[in-house]
Structures are given as C-alpha cells and as structure tokens.
Amino acid sequence: MTGGEVAKxxxxxxxxxxxxxxxxxxxxxxxxxxxxxxIWQQDPATTADRAQQGAVDAILRSADRRTVGLxxxxxxxxxxxxxxxxxxxxxxxxxxxxxxxxxxxAVALLTPTGPLPASAFRPDANxxxxxxxxxxxxxxxxxxxxxxxxxxxxxxxxAGP
Numbered sequence: 817m818t819g820g821e822v823a824k825x826x827x828x829x830x831x832x833x834x835x836x837x838x839x840x841x842x843x844x845x846x847x848x849x850x851x852x853x854x855i856w857q858q859d860p861a862t863t864a865d866r867a868q869q870g871a872v873d874a875i876l877r878s879a880d881r882r883t884v885g886l887x888x889x890x891x892x893x894x895x896x897x898x899x900x901x902x903x904x905x906x907x908x909x910x911x912x913x914x915x916x917x918x919x920x921x922a923v924a925l926l927t928p929t930g931p932l933p934a935s936a937f938r939p940d941a942n943x944x945x946x947x948x949x950x951x952x953x954x955x956x957x958x959x960x961x962x963x964x965x966x967x968x969x970x971x972x973x974x975a976g977p
Contacts, residue, residue, distance in 0.1 A: 926958030
C-alpha cells in the first residue's frame with residue numbers, strides 16, 4: 817500500500833456467508849455427537865456390559881452372598897461368588913491359561929446327580945475373566961470349570977451363613 821491508498825474492506829459476501837457456514841457446521845457437529853451417544857447407549861454390547869455389571873453388583877451386595885475359592889493350577893486364582901436370592905453367581909478368574917480361538921472354558925454346577933452344564937466363557941488376553949453363571953439348580957453343591965472335558969478348577973459351595 818502506498819501513502820495515498822486506503823485498504824478496501826472484505827467483499828460484502830464474505831461477511832454474509834460466514835454466519836451461513838458456521839451455523840450448519842456447528843449443527844452438524846452437534847448432531848454427530850448426539851447420534852454417537854444414542855448409538856453407544858443402544859449398542860447391544862454396551863447394554864449387555866451394563867446388564868452384566870448390574871448383575872455382578874447385585875450379587876456382591878446381596879446379604880446372602882457366599883464366596884468360594886476354586887482349586888486351580890498353574891498360578892491361576894479363581895473365586896466364585898454367588899447369591900441364592902439373586903439366582904446367579906459370578907466367576908472371577910485371574911491368570912487363566914490361554915486357549916485356542918475355537919475353544920471356551922465350560923462352567924458346570926455340581927449336583928448330587930452329576931454336573932449340570934451352566935455356561936461357557938473365554939478369558940481376555942491376560943487370562944482374566946468375570947463371568948456370570950445362572951444358579952438354576954438349587955441343589956448345586958459345587959462348581960467346576962473344564963476345558964475339553966478336563967477339569968481345570970473346582971470348588972465346593974457352602975450352605976448357610
């Protein structure tokens with residue numbers, strides 16, 4: 817710019833378009849965030865995780881809960897916490913041996929008439945698992961975990977307080 821020239825203002829259309837671009841972009845960003853939250857809350861995996869956590873909390877807070885240490889091998893530690901009033905138990909496992917992709921550990925409730933299959937689970941990469949087990953058999957006296965038919969861990973359920 818030389819001494820006698822005056823700077824020109826920005827074209828009129830820039831000031832007109834700027835609000836027109838900001839509002840739709842802000843609205844689109846808000847819509848994406850809202851939609852993401854709705855999808856996250858409706859995600860079956862998230863809903864299942866919340867339901868499992870609610871059941872685990874109910875078991876751990878129940879007045880009639882019982883805890884059983886399961887006999888395990890190879891540095892694995894396991895506890896089975898159960899509640900008759902909740903009708904479920906939770907198997908808490910740490911450092912379980914890794915398994916093949918097509919395998920799963922099977923949980924069975926031990927009854928006077930024999931094992932009653934309850935459910936199956938896969939530990940995470942660290943060998944840890946938190947697994948809900950339905951207590952459909954009121955006469956259950958124990959719980960065992962097997963892999964390919966071989967008993968991996970077993971515990972005896974206690975009666976009464």
